[in-house]
Amino acid sequence: MKIFGIFIRKEFWHIFRxxxxxxxxxxxxxxxxxxxxxxxxxxxxxxKIAILDKSHDHLTRQIxxxxxxSGYFILYSQPESDNQLEKAFQEGKTKLAVVFEPEFAQRLxxxxxxxxxxxxxxxxxxxxxxxxxxxxAIIRNWQMDFLGNPKLPYTITPEVKMVYNPEMKSVxxxxxxxxxxxxxxxxxxxxSIAVTREKELGTMEVLLASPIxxxxxIVGKVIPYLVLSLFNASVILMLGTFLFGMPIEGNLLLxxxxxxxxxxxxxxxxxxxxxxxxxxxxxxxxSLMALMLxxxxxxxxxxxxxxxxxxxQVISNIIPAKWFIIIVKxxxxxxxxxxxxxxxxxxxxxxxxxxxxxxxxxxKIRLE
Amino acid sequence: MPDPQIAIKTDGxxxxxxxxxxxxxxxxxxxxxxxxxxxxxxGAGKTTAMKMLNxxxxxxxxxxxxxGFDVYRESEQIKKRIGYMSQKFSLYEDLTxxxxxxxxxxxxxxxxxxxxxxxxxxxxxxxxxxxxDTLVKSLPLGWKQKLSFSIALLHDPAIVFxxxxxxxxDPVTRRQFWNxxxxxxxxxxxxxxxxxxxxxxxxxGRISIMVDGRIEALxxxxxxxxxxxxxxxxxxFLKLARNK
Amino acid sequence: MIQVQDIxxxxxxxxxxxxxSFEVGKGELFGIIxxxxxxxxxxxRILTTLLLPDxxxxxxxxxxxxxxxxxxxxxIGYMPGRFSLYQDLTVEENLNFFASLFxxxxxxNYDLIKDIFIMLEPFRKRRAxxxxxxxxxKLALSCALIHAPKVLFxxxxxxxxDPVxxxxxxxMLAKLKEKGITxxxxxxxxxxxxxxxxxxxxxxxxxxxIDTPQAITRSFPKDLWEISGEHVYKLLKVLEKFSxxxxxxxxxxxxxxxxxxxxxxxxxxxxxxxxxxxxxxxIKRIDAGIEDCFMEYMNEYA
Numbered sequence: 001m002k003i004f005g006i007f008i009r010k011e012f013w014h015i016f017r018x019x020x021x022x023x024x025x026x027x028x029x030x031x032x033x034x035x036x037x038x039x040x041x042x043x044x045x046x047x048k049i050a051i052l053d054k055s056h057d058h059l060t061r062q063i064x065x066x067x068x069x070s071g072y073f074i075l076y077s078q079p080e081s082d083n084q085l086e087k088a089f090q091e092g093k094t095k096l097a098v099v100f101e102p103e104f105a106q107r108l109x110x111x112x113x114x115x116x117x118x119x120x121x122x123x124x125x126x127x128x129x130x131x132x133x134x135x136x137a138i139i140r141n142w143q144m145d146f147l148g149n150p151k152l153p154y155t156i157t158p159e160v161k162m163v164y165n166p167e168m169k170s171v172x173x174x175x176x177x178x179x180x181x182x183x184x185x186x187x188x189x190x191x192s193i194a195v196t197r198e199k200e201l202g203t204m205e206v207l208l209a210s211p212i213x214x215x216x217x218i219v220g221k222v223i224p225y226l227v228l229s230l231f232n233a234s235v236i237l238m239l240g241t242f243l244f245g246m247p248i249e250g251n252l253l254l255x256x257x258x259x260x261x262x263x264x265x266x267x268x269x270x271x272x273x274x275x276x277x278x279x280x281x282x283x284x285x286x287s288l289m290a291l292m293l294x295x296x297x298x299x300x301x302x303x304x305x306x307x308x309x310x311x312x313q314v315i316s317n318i319i320p321a322k323w324f325i326i327i328v329k330x331x332x333x334x335x336x337x338x339x340x341x342x343x344x345x346x347x348x349x350x351x352x353x354x355x356x357x358x359x360x361x362x363x364k365i366r367l368e
Numbered sequence: 369m370p371d372p373q374i375a376i377k378t379d380g381x382x383x384x385x386x387x388x389x390x391x392x393x394x395x396x397x398x399x400x401x402x403x404x405x406x407x408x409x410x411g412a413g414k415t416t417a418m419k420m421l422n423x424x425x426x427x428x429x430x431x432x433x434x435x436g437f438d439v440y441r442e443s444e445q446i447k448k449r450i451g452y453m454s455q456k457f458s459l460y461e462d463l464t465x466x467x468x469x470x471x472x473x474x475x476x477x478x479x480x481x482x483x484x485x486x487x488x489x490x491x492x493x494x495x496x497x498x499x500x501d502t503l504v505k506s507l508p509l510g511w512k513q514k515l516s517f518s519i520a521l522l523h524d525p526a527i528v529f530x531x532x533x534x535x536x537x538d539p540v541t542r543r544q545f546w547n548x549x550x551x552x553x554x555x556x557x558x559x560x561x562x563x564x565x566x567x568x569x570x571x572x573g574r575i576s577i578m579v580d581g582r583i584e585a586l587x588x589x590x591x592x593x594x595x596x597x598x599x600x601x602x603x604x605f606l607k608l609a610r611n612k
Numbered sequence: 613m614i615q616v617q618d619i620x621x622x623x624x625x626x627x628x629x630x631x632x633s634f635e636v637g638k639g640e641l642f643g644i645i646x647x648x649x650x651x652x653x654x655x656x657r658i659l660t661t662l663l664l665p666d667x668x669x670x671x672x673x674x675x676x677x678x679x680x681x682x683x684x685x686x687x688i689g690y691m692p693g694r695f696s697l698y699q700d701l702t703v704e705e706n707l708n709f710f711a712s713l714f715x716x717x718x719x720x721n722y723d724l725i726k727d728i729f730i731m732l733e734p735f736r737k738r739r740a741x742x743x744x745x746x747x748x749x750k751l752a753l754s755c756a757l758i759h760a761p762k763v764l765f766x767x768x769x770x771x772x773x774d775p776v777x778x779x780x781x782x783x784m785l786a787k788l789k790e791k792g793i794t795x796x797x798x799x800x801x802x803x804x805x806x807x808x809x810x811x812x813x814x815x816x817x818x819x820x821x822i823d824t825p826q827a828i829t830r831s832f833p834k835d836l837w838e839i840s841g842e843h844v845y846k847l848l849k850v851l852e853k854f855s856x857x858x859x860x861x862x863x864x865x866x867x868x869x870x871x872x873x874x875x876x877x878x879x880x881x882x883x884x885x886x887x888x889x890x891x892x893x894x895i896k897r898i899d900a901g902i903e904d905c906f907m908e909y910m911n912e913y914a
Binding site for chain 2: 646647648649650744745771772773774775779801802803815844845848861862865903907911
């Protein structure tokens with residue numbers, strides 16, 4: 001047991017004496033969170049809009065007020081005609097225009113139907129979509145209040161994200177994603193590099209020629225990174241909750257247990273990579289190409305899995321990150337218990353067991 | 369007017385990195401067609417000194433000319449007139465013998481015709497006809513070194529710098545390699561060899577031994593052995609280190 | 613202590629070891645002398661249980677390197693080709709780590725490494741990466757010794773190290789030998805052969821011969837002459853064409869000429885040199901060195 005402690009201490013020495021490793025370990029999570037939180041945010045705040053009100057009645061004013069008091073939009077201009085509206089768009093500052101048709105209130109009262117046109121500047125399609133979504137939601141809300149009659153033909157988009165993230169706050173999307181990426185990076189990439197570094201240095205040769213069991217070598221490598229990964233996950237969660245107001249609806253212990261499960265899966269993957277490669281460079285390339293890219297692209301972090309072509313949807317099933325993201329979102333946003341995410345948890349457990357078995361089988365007692 | 373018989377001349381050449389003096393006022397001359405051994409332990413300053421002569425590093429102070437050109441102002445001229453070979457890197461392992469020759473010929477701006485002729489001559493001289501289209505990585509170490517040396521001479525440089533050229537090679541291949549070096553020197557090429565293998569030193573016409581950035585001894589192997597009362601260069605080095 | 617019987621090992625198509633057999637007795641300092649690519653490291657890795665031979669058997673301290681690898685790992689010390697140290701750990705940390713790897717402490721076996729460690733003492737707190745080549749070499753040796761192994765495997769411990777450190781290193785090995793440790797050491801430096809009890813000359817996966825360095829040089833099958841003149845290269849060229857010449861090699865400032873036994877005397881040689889414009893040359897009969905022998909064997913096997 002003592003040898004265990006010695007291995008772990010040595011591994012921590014390596015980590016704390018290498019500035020690059022330290023930077024990746026501790027700088028990365030913070031930078032990623034800040035980056036996603038502020039810079040790449042697809043959240044809308046105070047977008048400049050134009051309102052072309054051809055009706056000027058009490059209802060159009062009500063709706064306009066509702067839109068402008070939401071905090072998402074500020075009134076930038078009030079064009080008088082379609083021509084002026086077009087000019088407003090060409091100028092480039094206006095991102096969205098709301099056009100009320102003439103005699104809006106009258107029509108709504110008489111025909112139970114009136115038109116509002118939403119025009120968005122689609123040079124940035126993401127923002128445009130988002131703005132349209134926000135505006136539509138606000139108008140629908142108003143409609144519900146005003147009419148108070150659920151029989152009327154309107155629909156609520158059944159999208160889960162909308163329901164549990166009604167304001168479509170993107171911070172809720174990226175916190176689980178960033179946790180996933182960071183854990184993958186730290187656990188899989190850093191361990192595979194740490195093992196291959198010893199191969200390059202030749203110290204692995206000395207370790208193998210000593211009576212110490214390979215199992216200890218692996219576990220000695222893995223535990224420090226498990227600890228650091230847990231630390232990292234906590235940092236990201238704290239940043240998410242305190243800085244961006246992300247809720248943790250579910251059980252924190254359950255969440256951390258699932259995080260640990262995912263870390264173990266990633267560590268096993270990292271060890272597996274290191275058993276197959278002999279240089280740090282290859283280990284890094286493989287970790288990046290074979291782990292990071294699919295994790296970012298196929299896990300549903302950036303692109304929703306449901307929108308992918310079928311083959312990619314099938315492939316996404318073998319990506320541990322996909323299941324982990326579902327789990328994290330469910331716990332944090334929906335507050336579900338283990339029962340609801342049992343399937344995902346079991347899949348992840350299976351993957352962890354598989355990769356551990358694979359890397360133990362592949363870790364050799366000799367050099368070849 | 370520089371003396372055409374002097375290939376390299378340094379006077380108080382010094383290089384400092386911050387407060388650390390890597391090369392401390394070295395002064396020596398290398399004659400045309402001479403095989404000059406530049407010896408010293410790892411970290412004695414050999415590489416830094418050589419980089420200054422190659423035009424890769426600017427000296428802190430002192431004077432030096434290589435092939436008659438000033439190392440401060442005319443490093444481009446120098447680069448055209450020198451060849452360089454190191455044990456670690458010189459050839460592309462994933463290119464064939466011929467591709468390597470063509471590549472290096474191209475770097476030094478040889479015409480296509482010249483490259484073709486030189487390739488044929490070189491392959492013949494090294495008896496590499498059968499392997500000219502094999503990848504360099506599958507050649508034995510000794511062959512690689514001979515090829516690498518010949519390629520360093522491809523553009524007929526006035527001076528060739530060899531950085532630890534024959535470490536770990538078998539004694540026969542080593543002698544074949546040195547025969548190539550003698551051959552080149554016969555043709556008037558100046559050969560500047562750095563090494564920390566003392567046995568390699570005995571093949572040089574004159575040697576300088578560098579310790580902690582200074583040249584502590586300079587002369588023919590025979591002179592040095594006589595001066596230190598030593599049987600071989602290893603002993604010369606040992607006595608030099610002990611006197612410190 | 614070490615018994616190797618017809619070991620073979622191939623990587624892809626390259627035959628790295630082609631039927632190696634030798635024995636090393638208890639407390640012996642045995643040298644494997646050969647250039648890069650001779651197969652020395654492969655041999656060492658098989659003996660330290662890191663590689664499996666394709667065929668043949670090898671015993672270390674009576675234990676089979678394949679079956680009893682776990683037991684062997686307890687009894688050997690191994691210093692691989694490059695000094696395998698943790699560059700980012702200090703001298704002390706490296707030593708402590710390797711000691712605990714074998715379930716022991718630096719204090720427990722301090723006697724064994726004392727002489728070496730004294731030289732490292734001033735650098736105790738320095739990181740291994742910042743040590744000179746000679747110091748790294750001493751630290752690596754200490755790390756390999758720290759668990760008091762019965763057999764020490766040192767793969768090219770003196771390569772790339774300055775002559776002073778090389779000399780000190782061989783002096784350390786002589787002291788370890790006195791303490792009864794069996795040492796197998798490899799080196800590309802021919803001149804280090806004389807420092808071993810017995811040596812095996814190795815090239816291309818084969819061992820040419822095994823004997824004491826004295827016996828090997830004594831059995832040199834030719835007459836050897838040392839010829840010195842002001843122009844070594846010219847001497848070489850001229851002597852290559854001498855009708856009696858078996859082989860001629862440059863040895864620094866002189867030339868070694870080997871002739872068939874009783875083939876030609878000093879008179880014939882002088883006469884030939886005179887005829888070819890090398891009248892200034894001096895000649896003398898000499899005993900062969902290991903390098904002469906090595907080249908002779910290479911010639912024989914080629």
